Amino acid sequence: MQDSILNSLSKLRPVAYKGGISFVDRDDDPDYQCKQCYKPWWKDELDKHVFIVCQKCHGELRAVTEQEPLET
Numbered sequence: 001m002q003d004s005i006l007n008s009l010s011k012l013r014p015v016a017y018k019g020g021i022s023f024v025d026r027d028d029d030p031d032y033q034c035k036q037c038y039k040p041w042w043k044d045e046l047d048k049h050v051f052i053v054c055q056k057c058h059g060e061l062r063a064v065t066e067q068e069p070l071e072t
């Protein structure tokens with residue numbers, strides 16, 4: 001039991017963003033960033049939601065691109 005918790009924690013990767021750090025169990029870059037609280041989001045996390053808004057503050061999201069990378 002303890003081991004499985006440690007295992008899943010060790011897979012988490014910190015993603016630093018302006019205003020905080022998100023711990024995620026994935027290696028790909030985020031698809032969106034909240035314009036209000038700057039939290040990063042991944043497309044598949046939001047797919048199940050009807051409205052594509054920040055699930056933390058309900059702020060507007062913008063696409064993260066090479067030209068406009070994640071704000072940190």
Ligand SMILES: [Zn+2]
Pocket residue numbers: 034035036037038039054055056057058059
């Ligand atoms: Zn937000």
